[in-house]
Amino acid sequence: MPFLKAGTASKDKTVKKYKPKMATMLKSQNDRIVDRYREYFNLKADNIPIYEVDILIDYILPDIEDGIIKTETVPMHTSGIQKGIEDINDIAKVSVDASLGNIAVAQALNNIGLQVTRVNSSTKVFLRRIVLKGIADGDGVLAISDKIKDAGVNEYYKGRALAIARTETRKAYDEGGKIAFTDLGVEKFDVVGCVGTLVGTTYGSRTETYGACGLLGLPMIRWDEISGKHHINHAGTQTATLIPLDE
Numbered sequence: 680m681p682f683l684k685a686g687t688a689s690k691d692k693t694v695k696k697y698k699p700k701m702a703t704m705l706k707s708q709n710d711r712i713v714d715r716y717r718e719y720f721n722l723k724a725d726n727i728p729i730y731e732v733d734i735l736i737d738y739i740l741p742d743i744e745d746g747i748i749k750t751e752t753v754p755m756h757t758s759g760i761q762k763g764i765e766d767i768n769d770i771a772k773v774s775v776d777a778s779l780g781n782i783a784v785a786q787a788l789n790n791i792g793l794q795v796t797r798v799n800s801s802t803k804v805f806l807r808r809i810v811l812k813g814i815a816d817g818d819g820v821l822a823i824s825d826k827i828k829d830a831g832v833n834e835y836y837k838g839r840a841l842a843i844a845r846t847e848t849r850k851a852y853d854e855g856g857k858i859a860f861t862d863l864g865v866e867k868f869d870v871v872g873c874v875g876t877l878v879g880t881t882y883g884s885r886t887e888t889y890g891a892c893g894l895l896g897l898p899m900i901r902w903d904e905i906s907g908k909h910h911i912n913h914a915g916t917q918t919a920t921l922i923p924l925d926e
């Protein structure tokens with residue numbers, strides 16, 4: 680399966696390049712969050728009334744952050760989409776347009792850009808948890824501010840920048856694959872490269888797999904639905920069932 684092999688190599692390259700950029704992105708956002716937090720309380724060392732938590736969270740992580748994360752992930756998404764197309768071009772000896780001049784590429788870029796704002800939704804959940812725990816622990820405004828800052832420095836959880844780079848690169852690469860395969864008239868696809876060994880939990884001789892991993896011959900119309908529901912750390916590639924990619 681040359682496309683699977685190419686896909687793994689391409690995605691690894693993109694993830695390696697963009698992981699540090701995702702770490703920087705999270706760090707800068709956390710700096711802005713802490714600034715807004717201080718602005719909100721104007722550095723009073725009072726307690727935070729619990730009824731204010733949701734208002735506070737919306738204030739420190741406002742909607743403009745969705746536009747920022749969308750913009751900041753454009754280079755990574757573009758790289759992933761284009762590699763997905765170029766790998767198929769190389770393997771199938773075709774020449775699907777991978778440039779942003781291809782409307783399908785531009786649309787795919789916009790779609791995954793809208794989806795990446797989910798990262799901010801998760802950050803809001805983390806922030807809410809930190810603030811509520813601080814309140815429960817009797818922390819004042821300043822102590823909670825420090826905890827938000829510490830959590831941000833630590834990416835909210837260990838390895839988050841890498842997890843974001845992996846997930847977004849995988850999604851972008853799959854978008855590229857969809858564009859090229861649709862262009863080539865492919866009708867069915869397989870989900871390969873993520874069965875058992877990478878994510879499965881082995882119970883004796885039985886290996887549990889997750890979601891759509893390993894499913895074969897799915898209709899192209901299900902491409903987006905399947906790509907959107909892979910588990911965390913899914914390493915597989917969605918690839919044509921029938922196009923003569925195997926040499």
Ligand SMILES: [Zn+2]
Binds near residue numbers: 892914
């Ligand atoms: Zn998987």
